[in-house]
Amino acid sequence: MKVLIVGSGGREHAIAWSVAKSDKVDKIYCAPGNAGIAEYAECVNIGAMEFDKLVQFAKEKEIDLTVIGMDDPLVAGIVDAFEKEGLRVFGPNKAAAILEGSKAFSKDLMKKYNIPTAGYENFDSAEDALAYLETAKFPIVLKADGLALGKGVLICNTLEEAKDGVKSIMLDKKFGTAGNTMVIEEFMTGREVSVLSFVDGKTIKTMTSAQDHKRAKDGDEGLNTGGMGTFSPSPFYTKEVEEFCEKYVYQATVDAMKEEGREFKGIIFFGLMLTEDGPKVLEYNARFGDPETQVVLPRMKTDIIDVFEACIDGTLDKIELEFEDNAAVCVVLASDGYPLSYEKGFEITGLEEFKNHDGYYCFHAGTKWEDGKIVTNGGRVLGVTAKGTNLKEARANAYKATEWIQFANKYKRNDIGKAIDEA
Ligand code: AMP
Ligand code: GLY
Numbered sequence: 001m002k003v004l005i006v007g008s009g010g011r012e013h014a015i016a017w018s019v020a021k022s023d024k025v026d027k028i029y030c031a032p033g034n035a036g037i038a039e040y041a042e043c044v045n046i047g048a049m050e051f052d053k054l055v056q057f058a059k060e061k062e063i064d065l066t067v068i069g070m071d072d073p074l075v076a077g078i079v080d081a082f083e084k085e086g087l088r089v090f091g092p093n094k095a096a097a098i099l100e101g102s103k104a105f106s107k108d109l110m111k112k113y114n115i116p117t118a119g120y121e122n123f124d125s126a127e128d129a130l131a132y133l134e135t136a137k138f139p140i141v142l143k144a145d146g147l148a149l150g151k152g153v154l155i156c157n158t159l160e161e162a163k164d165g166v167k168s169i170m171l172d173k174k175f176g177t178a179g180n181t182m183v184i185e186e187f188m189t190g191r192e193v194s195v196l197s198f199v200d201g202k203t204i205k206t207m208t209s210a211q212d213h214k215r216a217k218d219g220d221e222g223l224n225t226g227g228m229g230t231f232s233p234s235p236f237y238t239k240e241v242e243e244f245c246e247k248y249v250y251q252a253t254v255d256a257m258k259e260e261g262r263e264f265k266g267i268i269f270f271g272l273m274l275t276e277d278g279p280k281v282l283e284y285n286a287r288f289g290d291p292e293t294q295v296v297l298p299r300m301k302t303d304i305i306d307v308f309e310a311c312i313d314g315t316l317d318k319i320e321l322e323f324e325d326n327a328a329v330c331v332v333l334a335s336d337g338y339p340l341s342y343e344k345g346f347e348i349t350g351l352e353e354f355k356n357h358d359g360y361y362c363f364h365a366g367t368k369w370e371d372g373k374i375v376t377n378g379g380r381v382l383g384v385t386a387k388g389t390n391l392k393e394a395r396a397n398a399y400k401a402t403e404w405i406q407f408a409n410k411y412k413r414n415d416i417g418k419a420i421d422e423a
Contacts, residue, residue, distance in 0.1 A: 001305075004058055005030045005041065006048050006078070007069030010332075010365035010383040011290035015069055015304075016040045017361070018297045022305040029061065035374045036364025036382075048073045051081040058087050065090065065308060071147055071287050074266075075101035090308045092286050096257060096264040100286035103183045104145045110281060113256040115249055117281045118273075120185040126170035132184060133162045139187040144169050146178030150214075150226055155187065190275040191236045191419070192282065194292045197250060197270065198307050200316035201263040204254045205307075208299055208323040209237035210292040211419065216339060218415045225339045226380055229416030231329045231391055232295035235423030241279055245272065249281060265311050294363045294383040295328040329398040329417050330385040332365070336411040338379030346376045346408040353404040359387040360401050376407055391420040 003019050005012055005028065013036045019025055020040040031054060033043030046053045048070050058066055066082055068074055068091035077094035091097075098105050104122040109115070118141070123129040133140070142165045144152030152175045156162035169179040197206040210232035216222035249270060257264040269285035269292070289296075297304070301322040310316045335342035344366070351374065354362045363385060366378015384401045388394030395417040402412055 001025055001064040002027045002029070002061060003305075004028075004054075004061070004063045004066040005033075005037075005069060006054065006066065006073060008032050008034050008037070008048070009069070009290055010363040010380065011288050011293040012069040013037050013363040013365070014293040014297045015067060015288065017363070018300065018304045019067070022303045024303070024305050029057075029063070031057070034364045034377070035367040035369050036362065038369070048078075049076065051078055054078070055081055055085050055087065058082065059085065064088060065305070067091070067308060069287060071097075071100055071285065074286050075147055088312060090266060090312060092264050092266040095262045096266070097286045098262065099257065099264065099268065099284045101147060102145050102181075103143045103283070104181050106284050107183055107185070109253075109256050109260065113252055113259075115252050115256070115281060116278060118186040118188050120183050122181060122183055123170075124181045126166055129166045129170065129182060129184060130163060133159060133166065136162070136184070137186075138162070141185040141187050142166065142169060143183040143185060144175040144179040145181035145183065146175070148175035148178045151175070151224060152178055153224070188273045188275050188280060188282070190273045191234075193234045193237045193241075193272045193274060194289050195237070195245070195270045195272060196289060196292060196296055197268050198311050198316060198321065199254055199264050199266060199268050200311045200314045201265050202254065202258060202314065203316040204250050204268070205316055205319065205321045206250060207296050207321065208232055209234040210289070210295050212289065212292060213413060213416055216413075218413050223339050225334075227289075227291045227332065228334065228413045229329070229331045230291045230295045231395065231417040231420065232292070232299060232327065235391065235420065236274055241274060244279055245270070249279065253284070291330050291332060291363075291383045294330040294361070294385050298328055298361055298385055298387060299324045299326065324387075326387055326389055327391040327394040328385055328387045329391065329394040330363075330383045331398050331402050331412055331416050332380050333382040333384060333402060333405060333407075334380050334411045335366075335376055335378070336409040338411065342379055343409060344376050344378065345370070347373045348376060348381070348405065348407040350404040350406055354401070357401070360397065361385040362401075362405070376409075381407065391417060395420065
């Protein structure tokens with residue numbers, strides 16, 4: 001079969017690698033892709049938001065299955081555009097992708113269906129939000145309602161900070177229309193865990209757990225980023241936590257969406273906080289996590305095409321989702337200066353080392369071919385993943401592999417997986 005993957009990051013590289021393993025697949029295309037994805041897929045120069053062109057391409061090439069990696073096109077209705085033309089596509093339609101597209105929607109959903117989450121209020125006027133803050137407890141969390149590249153969350157320690165936050169989100173429109181509505185939410189403390197899952201509208205099958213590191217610098221300092229590294233599984237995601245979430249979170253979310261007439265097919269990513277009062281949902285995403293995918297998919301044993309097809313056909317209950325009993329760690333190699341300003345266009349060397357080592361992967365995020373060389377082309381450049389029999393071994397392997405790669409202004413965190421030592 002022929003598969004088209006939409007996206008261009010490390011997540012899509014990991015998806016392409018996983019799809020390429022399936023013996024059902026003859027040909028992979030990726031729009032727009034990157035230099036690493038080009039190893040498995042023919043990259044086509046169509047943007048993820050160019051729905052008409054993508055649909056036309058899928059028809060022309062007789063694509064059997066399209067997989068959407070990114071959130072923006074999902075929230076904007078790319079799945080509806082494909083389905084309208086009778087094309088098979090993996091991902092939630094627009095009505096369902098609102099689970100990620102509107103934080104106010106997702107908070108109201110959780111409240112209505114008693115899914116544990118932080119206490120909150122939604123606002124669509126800055127005046128009301130500012131008035132609410134006067135009697136609030138601090139720290140407090142402000143969230144722009146819509147998609148904001150993962151940057152629309154502000155944790156405010158004082159009333160002054162929170163007032164400035166409301167102004168920047170709702171009046172100065174720092175995150176554009178994403179800030180027309182906002183959520184003000186209780187601050188929670190605890191360990192964070194990411195759980196990705198496959199959903200077919202009624203059945204949900206969770207994947208192995210993972211943990212991300214969102215801040216740019218060691219010790220969780222510095223600015224929020226798209227993610228600087230991950231490990232899987234999370235030692236804090238115990239059997240007890242899993243059982244709680246199975247009872248109160250996972251199936252409850254899928255049933256709630258169905259009940260609302262927004263049947264969800266695709267990936268639900270549960271961002272969980274393990275608080276003293278039990279696990280609570282921090283956020284939902286309607287797609288694979290980045291860089292969680294880079295540690296989860298290399299450990300998946302089940303053929304991903306079978307799972308995608310079962311989600312579309314509503315037969316996920318027939319699939320046995322299996323993961324290896326080992327661990328993986330991903331360390332992101334970034335351009336120094338990310339997430340603010342950084343230079344691009346530097347030659348990357350050492351990539352061929354990964355071909356000689358089983359259980360080591362170099363997923364490209366921001367790279368491209370230029371004059372016969374692979375060069376840096378983004379803030380997050382590569383995700384270096386390694387497996388090990390346990391987390392400590394995987395971490396040592398991943399850090400060893402980061403040394404194989406060289407490029408000017410290479411930057412990484414040195415404490416990815418430090419929490420493993422506290423488990
Ligand atoms: P989100 O995009 O909702 O996942 O938020 C981004 C990050 O902000 C999360 O990964 C948490 O680290 C933090 N965060 C979000 N909501 C809360 C909250 N209610 N309490 C504490 N931290 C939060
Ligand atoms: N790693 C967090 C995300 O994909 O949103």
